[in-house]
Amino acid sequence: MRHCLALVCLLIVSLGAQAQLTIEITRGVDDPTKIAVVPLEMTSGEPLEEDIGRIVEADLQRSGFFSAVERGDMLSFPKKPAEVFFRDWRALGTEYLLSGRVEEVDGRYRVHYDLFDVLNEKRVLSDQTVEGGPRQLRDIAHAISDRVYETLTGIPGVFSTKIVYVEALRGEEGDAEIYDTFRLMLADADGARPTMLLESDDPILSPDWSPDGNQVAYVSFETSRPAIFVQNLATGDRRQVTDFKGLNGAPTWSPDGDKLALVLSKDGNPEIYTLDLSSGQFTRLTQHFAIDTEPSWTPDGEGIVFTSNRGGKPQIYQVTLANGRVERLTFEGDYNARGQISPDGRTMVMVHQRDGVFHIAAQDLKTGTLRILTETRLDESPSIAPNGAMLMYATHRNDEGVLAVVSLDAGTRYFLPSEEGDVREPAWSPYLN
Missing domain, CATH: 2.120.10.30 (TolB, C-terminal domain)
Structure with missing residues (x-):
């Protein structure tokens, strides 16, 4: 299934750099679902200005329903389904795995991602894509978070709001x-x-x-x-x-x-x-x-x-x-x-x-x-x-x-x-x- 989302930025001119709100999570559900979000990086070329995977990880953890696998504990960073070895992720107690890659097409970024059910060794979301311009990397990440959150909880996500x-x-x-x-x-x-x-x-x-x-x-x-x-x-x-x-x-x-x-x-x-x-x-x-x-x-x-x-x-x-x-x-x-x-x-x-x-x-x-x-x-x-x-x-x-x-x-x-x-x-x- 191929899912393509056109992302539109609000055309607002910022009046100078503004102080950002920070996030301090104080409580989540008692038994959160353990999910691994691998780095969603460019297949080649310069690194992205935003870490899409980190933003998705933070979104899902902020919901309280998910806890994230530490990147330092990951045994691999699969970009394609063929590179996923479920036994490695089960060893980390992972229940779901989000993996993918980013490619640049005509000055825009296209993210391909898959969501896997690790315990049942199957894909829950297959060959999903989200596109956006260079200034829309956070929008891309939030759109992925919304899709994953709704798929796993049945509740529409609000990360893009x-x-x-x-x-x-x-x-x-x-x-x-x-x-x-x-x-x-x-x-x-x-x-x-x-x-x-x-x-x-x-x-x-x-x-x-x-x-x-x-x-x-x-x-x-x-x-x-x-x-x-x-x-x-x-x-x-x-x-x-x-x-x-x-x-x-x-x-x-x-x-x-x-x-x-x-x-x-x-x-x-x-x-x-x-x-x-x-x-x-x-x-x-x-x-x-x-x-x-x-x-x-x-x-x-x-x-x-x-x-x-x-x-x-x-x-x-x-x-x-x-x-x-x-x-x-x-x-x-x-x-x-x-x-x-x-x-x-x-x-x-x-x-x-x-x-x-x-x-x-x-x-x-x-x-x-x-x-x-x-x-x-x-x-x-x-x-x-x-x-x-x-x-x-x-x-x-x-x-x-x-x-x-x-x-x-x-x-x-x-x-x-x-x-x-x-x-x-x-x-x-x-x-x-």
Whole structure:
């Protein structure tokens, strides 16, 4: 079977070298599958600028489901199926083997790879190919990781996705230390290749991806009050879509990409609205004297979940767009906020307060069962990966803002601290074509 994937880079010009997020894995599954990823190297010529095999290895280990065979322990580096001797790999306890080679064709790189079931001595994936240009070696590696991960787990991989987040840099004002620079950043899901989308002296909040992955909406205070902007990632063009007095916040895209849900206080009280991006028409969805905020769409686009203190303390509610009916979704605990529903509609993640500590929790929407997913403190801003298996959130560690990732079964955890400044407000992209 021959699988060929055309990889397209986002056409974004970096505004100088940016600090990269690093990865610190703290937990994986108890009995990870042992996989060997041999070096995927050129058959001849100069070495590649990126080690494709190492990137694949790191991707798979970061998922928590796999542990990698050390290269120093490998007895051979097969490039073709005929060079694979299963007894050598069984001796290392290897369950699966990924091998292949890279060739250059007309200035582009083509990677051929095979995935072997070592114990049963058979190929699981045969003669797969991925192509890309010289600047797309990491994209090639992530595409291979996605293919291997889905083949072995049945879950689509998210290694080729992106994240946006806010980086806050500290400065000094007199004797006080303050945040005086804010950057909206774009990076690979593993934190690599960071690119600055926007830099401002004023806060940036609540980035959210359009469902086609081409645009990001966010809140900026650059106009002296909060305003919502939409930015095209390929061109850098941006436009302001709200300019009301008071609160303009928390934009989230509808699943079809035609609307934004947002919070406005233009009529006196923070309420949930939708904005039709084509017509510019605003539609008010909630009518209550309480504070309604933090909207998020249901996967089918037929409802919006939001945070409200209409019951006395912050809880999560859902409004049905067809009839305006509002129902309460959370009942356990005195504080539940920032709700987001998984792509399959089964689980809602949220910020949940327990014993005075803010954690990320997941609630089964059928049974109502709530599980605490995180062990850190001051956790906020959960964002679910498009495969529904992982979520990213912001937290604090050693008095610094960092990003962290946890699986929805809480079995896998890792941190993404920044080399420079505090990081916060993560948003995981949809699948990118």
